[in-house]
Amino acid sequence: MKTKILTLLKNTDSYLSGQDLCNQFGVSRTAVWKAINQLKEEGYVIEAVPNKGYSLKECPDVLAYSEIKSVLTSKWAGQELFCFDTIDSTNTKAKQLAEEGANHGALVVSDNQSGGKGRRGRSWESPVSTGIFMTLILKPSLNPSDASMLTLVMAIAVAKACNKLTKDSCFIKWPNDIVLNRKKICGILTEMSAEMDYINHIVIGIGINVNMDTFQNELKEKATSIKIENGYPVKRAELINQVMLCFEEEYEIFMMHHTLEAQKERYNNMLVSLDKEVVIMEPSKEFIGIARGINSKGELMVEKEDGQMMAIYAGEVSVRGIYGYV
């Protein structure tokens, strides 16, 4: 009921009468009053005016179940929702929930991560109540060999969602980072559980630097937050909603043909290194080329010095700009 009251409060310009709430939910005035008080304790500023009712004046930036649910306008992505204050890793939790029967579209969100994972088990800094740490569970009818493209689909969605807040200043660093003013604001980590020819489930973990004020030491050079670049904070729950909405749209396009053919132009328009020199780092050697964008399989096409085109798969290879991270 708390979630429903909050949703009503958010969608009303004027006042909500206490008696109307009682009638609507079939509960007592005391029950409504308790729910309102709980919301106040969570940081919502709710004005109560006699003979008029309740009015929401201010929302805190929390990632509680009620808050996210009250702003979530997606069809399926995130509608089954699991929220945590702190968690080891949202990917680990999501894999466990998926094994136990969580459905396609279920979302795990945490205000903080104590053991956040970057690619290949690298650690990932997770300060309290400033970032978004979430993992979306998917159970698509898809060949396991096509699953890696979903990372790029999510990259488009996150970049689009962040661009609504940053006047189109966000770009994609192939394959799975989002950068703002040439510094990282988001990483995406996709993991899959599959049989030979059948996907059990996919989890897509997303970490977004939203409201951090500062980064330590060497991270300072490479990472930033939306708040640092914008100069003002952002409501994280609303950004989650935007990411879910954008992902639903992009996912449906991708699932029509299981290729990125219809999306590669959009991806490439946001590619930070498009038509720029990049360093391709293979395990044994490095070389320089010009990034020409992804192909329909999500591989990065790089033009070598001799004019030859080369398709880079996100395997043992990493790509950076010639002057640093991007």
Add this chain to the structure above:
Amino acid sequence: MKTKILTLLKNTDSYLSGQDLCNQFGVSRTAVWKAINQLKEEGYVIEAVPNKGYSLKECPDVLAYSEIKSVLTSKWAGQELFCFDTIDSTNTKAKQLAEEGANHGALVVSDNQSGGKGRRGRSWESPVSTGIFMTLILKPSLNPSDASMLTLVMAIAVAKACNKLTKDSCFIKWPNDIVLNRKKICGILTEMSAEMDYINHIVIGIGINVNMDTFQNELKEKATSIKIENGYPVKRAELINQVMLCFEEEYEIFMMHHTLEAQKERYNNMLVSLDKEVVIMEPSKEFIGIARGINSKGELMVEKEDGQMMAIYAGEVSVRGIYGYV
């Protein structure tokens, strides 16, 4: 110590002196006597002759830790061993253990499965103390897209191991079954947890019909056991050892080049449908062709009626003989 005493007993033709055992393990006569008694309770027939010592006269067909360890001569496959009397599914347990840090080569064995899984979640009959239900955990440096070939590597290993007991009467039904006299004795279910370009772990589940006396109803037409075909039972722990030894050998060959090039001839020589007519069942249609063996990627090459060769991937397609299961 029980495992060590059992191993010594198995490797001695004559008698093991109780005093020698005490000296070797630095324990009391009582401790040795207790371990011997535990083994007797588990079904081992151990003769104790005054002034000579202990001699093992008979081994039960159990899948206990001590029994498997005492016969296991592999280098790494199965040396980290987890044994259960009964378990939901060895694949599910293995995935959990792999997440929690079980190493490459760890093996989960159960005497019985209460929720055994076939491909795509189909159920799989698991009677008590007659079958082998085991799952091998692997953490290879391998591209996720190459992982499905490991099912075929295991198929070669299981077929070779079973052939030592069945005078080379076992064949492979592409991609992941072993048949004996045209009936199924083994299914293999490979599952993978992976990032885009990095395998977290692979689990290969193996169910072998070893000592079943009969199968019910429609299964009778399609399934058999080694005991039914041979007319006498087999020691399951010894078969596990043979599978581990054969797998180690085949795995090392496969991992040299990550293709089945060096093994496809061997696989094809055991392919039950080689040069025979098969029915290819696609989701929307069926057609008949002649199976010409696998290629180096593990796809089944089928010659169509017009002479054209077609590579079948173990996706939505299944293959059967024109007269039934094989």
